[in-house]
Amino acid sequence: MRYLPPQGTTTSRLFRIGVFAVSVGLALALPSYGQVSPEEHAQHHPGAATAGPPSATPPAGPMSGMMGGGGMGGMGEMMEQMHGPPPKELYPSLMALPELPPERRAGLERQAHGRMQAGTALLSEGLDQLSRSAPGDDFAAMQAATARMREGLAQFESGLAAHRALAEGTSPRNVALQWFKREMSLLPPAGTAGEAGSIGVSWFHGFVMVALVAFAAAMIAMYFSKMRRAARLLQGLTGGGPPGVAPEAAAPPVRSASSAVGQAPPGDAARTAAGRRWSGRLRVARIFQETPNVKTFRLMNPLGGVLPFAYLPGQFLTVAVPVDGKPVRRSYTIASSPTQQDFAEITVKHEPGGVVSGYLDERVKEDDLLEFSGPTGSFTFTGRECKCILLIGAGVGITPLMSVLRYLIDRSWPGDIFLLYGCKSPRDIIFREELEYLQHRHPNLKVVVTVTRPEGTGWAGPTGRITKELIAQSVPDLASRYVHICGPVPFMESMKKALAELGVPAERIKTEAFGPALGRPEPTSPSAVATAEAPATGVALPTLTFSASGKSAPLPPDKVVLEVADEIGVEIDNSCRVGTCGICRVKLLAGEVTMAVEDGLEPGDKENRIILACQAKSAGDVTVEA
Numbered sequence: 001m002r003y004l005p006p007q008g009t010t011t012s013r014l015f016r017i018g019v020f021a022v023s024v025g026l027a028l029a030l031p032s033y034g035q036v037s038p039e040e041h042a043q044h045h046p047g048a049a050t051a052g053p054p055s056a057t058p059p060a061g062p063m064s065g066m067m068g069g070g071g072m073g074g075m076g077e078m079m080e081q082m083h084g085p086p087p088k089e090l091y092p093s094l095m096a097l098p099e100l101p102p103e104r105r106a107g108l109e110r111q112a113h114g115r116m117q118a119g120t121a122l123l124s125e126g127l128d129q130l131s132r133s134a135p136g137d138d139f140a141a142m143q144a145a146t147a148r149m150r151e152g153l154a155q156f157e158s159g160l161a162a163h164r165a166l167a168e169g170t171s172p173r174n175v176a177l178q179w180f181k182r183e184m185s186l187l188p189p190a191g192t193a194g195e196a197g198s199i200g201v202s203w204f205h206g207f208v209m210v211a212l213v214a215f216a217a218a219m220i221a222m223y224f225s226k227m228r229r230a231a232r233l234l235q236g237l238t239g240g241g242p243p244g245v246a247p248e249a250a251a252p253p254v255r256s257a258s259s260a261v262g263q264a265p266p267g268d269a270a271r272t273a274a275g276r277r278w279s280g281r282l283r284v285a286r287i288f289q290e291t292p293n294v295k296t297f298r299l300m301n302p303l304g305g306v307l308p309f310a311y312l313p314g315q316f317l318t319v320a321v322p323v324d325g326k327p328v329r330r331s332y333t334i335a336s337s338p339t340q341q342d343f344a345e346i347t348v349k350h351e352p353g354g355v356v357s358g359y360l361d362e363r364v365k366e367d368d369l370l371e372f373s374g375p376t377g378s379f380t381f382t383g384r385e386c387k388c389i390l391l392i393g394a395g396v397g398i399t400p401l402m403s404v405l406r407y408l409i410d411r412s413w414p415g416d417i418f419l420l421y422g423c424k425s426p427r428d429i430i431f432r433e434e435l436e437y438l439q440h441r442h443p444n445l446k447v448v449v450t451v452t453r454p455e456g457t458g459w460a461g462p463t464g465r466i467t468k469e470l471i472a473q474s475v476p477d478l479a480s481r482y483v484h485i486c487g488p489v490p491f492m493e494s495m496k497k498a499l500a501e502l503g504v505p506a507e508r509i510k511t512e513a514f515g516p517a518l519g520r521p522e523p524t525s526p527s528a529v530a531t532a533e534a535p536a537t538g539v540a541l542p543t544l545t546f547s548a549s550g551k552s553a554p555l556p557p558d559k560v561v562l563e564v565a566d567e568i569g570v571e572i573d574n575s576c577r578v579g580t581c582g583i584c585r586v587k588l589l590a591g592e593v594t595m596a597v598e599d600g601l602e603p604g605d606k607e608n609r610i611i612l613a614c615q616a617k618s619a620g621d622v623t624v625e626a
Helices: 009-029 038-044 072-083 090-095 102-133 139-168 172-183 203-238 355-362 395-410 432-441 468-474 489-501 526-530 561-568
Strands: 260-263 278-291 294-300 316-323 326-333 343-349 369-376 388-394 416-423 445-451 482-486 509-514 543-546 551-554 585-590 610-612 622-624
Touching: 102 139, 278 343, 294 355, 316 343, 316 355, 326 343, 326 355, 326 395, 343 355, 343 395, 388 395, 395 416, 395 482, 416 468, 432 445, 445 468, 468 489, 482 489, 489 509, 543 561, 551 561
Parallel strands: 388 416, 388 482, 416 445, 482 509, 543 622
Antiparallel strands: 260 509, 278 294, 278 369, 294 343, 316 326, 316 369, 543 551, 585 610, 585 622
C-alpha cells in the first residue's frame, strides 16, 4: 500500500506558477517604448502611414536571432534598404545609420515596428499555448510554445535595436554593442543606465534567476514533504519509528538473556541515553544455532536501513508473541554491539516449559516479523566509567557481558577486559569460536572459561565452578576494577561474597540475574484460591479487587497482585516479573501495599499511587485499576 497523489495535479500547479513567472518577467523586462500603436507611430512618421507592414520570417531558433534569423536577419534586411546588401559585420552597419536620408529612415522605422509587432504576437501565442498545455502535462506542446516565445523575443529585440539606433541618433557604437551583448546573453557594460541592477545583472535576468530559484526551492520542499509523508505511512504500517531514536531516559535495570533482573549498586544512576521508549516490529533476518538449546536471532528494521532505536551495551528488548490469542511478553538482553547500527541480536535459551523461549525456538523463522519494545536497562558499561573491567558470567548470563565486550573491542578501547565464564560442558559454551578469535586478535582481552562436566570431551581448560581462587589467579589488581556479574541468583551471591573477601568495594559491583533462576508461579485453580484461608487462625484473607474487570479474589500474604491476577484471568501486561522492567505498573485505588523491588517505577509514580503488580503485597484489602 502506498500513497499516490492525483495524476497531473502537482505538475500542473507547478507549470502554472512557471507560466505566470515568465509572463510577469517578460512584462517587466520589455521596455515601454516597444509597445507603440500604429496610430502613435503614424503621428510621428506621417510618411509611413500608408505603408503596409513588412512580412516577418520567424527565426529558426534562439541563435538564429543573431546569426541571420530574427535578430541579425532583420537587421540585415534593414541594412539592405539603407546600403544595399548588408555587410558581414554588425558594427559598420550601425555606424553608418546617422548618414541615412530621411526617406530611407522612415522605411526602416516601418520595418522595425513591424518586426516588433510580429515578435509581440509570437510571444502572446507562445504564452497562450504554454498555458493550455501545462495543465495536461503535454510536454511536446510546452517545448514548442517556449520555442515560439524565443522566436518572438528575437524578432522584437531586432526591431527594438533598430528603433533605438534611429531614435537616439548618437553613439551608435554603444547601441550596437548593447544589442550584440543581449543576443549573446552577456552582461551590459558597467555603468550603462537602465541596463544593469545594483549587482551588475540586468533586471530581467535578475528576475528570471529569482523566479527559477523560487521554483527549485518549491520543488525541493515538495519532494521532502512527500518523502516524510511516505516514511510516516510506512512506519504506521510496520510500527517502526524514525532512525536514531535513543533509548528511554532513566530506564530501569536491564534483563539478561531470559528475562533478567538488574541490581545496581546504591547511588549508581541508570546510564541510558536521553530519548523515548520505542515499540514496533523488527524482522528476523538471520537465526544462528549457538549451542544445542541456544539460538541467536538477528533483528533488523523491516523498512531497511538502520535500526529505529539506539541502545547502550547491556540493555534489553521486550518481545511479545501470541499464545492462545493473547500476547505474552518476555525481555531479552541485546547481545550485539551498539556499533552495529543495522541490526540487534538477542540470544535465547530454550528453557523446558518456557512459553516465549519455546515459541522463538520452534516457530519463528527467518523473515518473520515480531513485536518489540524498548530498549531499556541500566546494566551497562561503555568504558567511560573506568579503565578496566571484569565480566563474570554463567550460562546464558553471558549475553549482556558479550554486548559490553563487543562494544569495547569495536571501539578499540585501550583498557583491560577480563571475562570469567562458567558453563556445564564445552558444548554449552556460547560464542565459543568468537571468543577464541577475539582473544587471539586483541591482546587486552583475557578470557577464562571453566566447565563443571568435562568428562569425555577432551577439555583441557579449568574445571569446576568459578571460585575465589580462580578469580585471584586470573585477574591482577582486582580491587581497582569494576565488576559486572550476570547469572543465576545463587551464582551471583557467591561471586559477591568472593569479591568482597578479595577486597573489591561493593559500590564497584553490578549484578544481573536472569528469569529462569528466579522461577515463575504455577497456575492455580480459581476454586483453590477462593477457598484459601489462613489455616492457623481461620481468619479470612484480605480481598484483592480489580476495578476494571469487576473481579476479586483473596490475597494471601505470600502472593503478589500479579500472581492473583494470573489465577483468576485478569490481564495485566508484564515481562520480567521481578520489579525492574516496569511493564506491570497499575494504579492503586484503595488500600496500601509493600514492594520489595521498586526499580520499575518512574519518577512521580509513587505520588500518583502507581505500583508494580509483580511486587505488590498487602495485609489488608486492596483495589487496583485492572
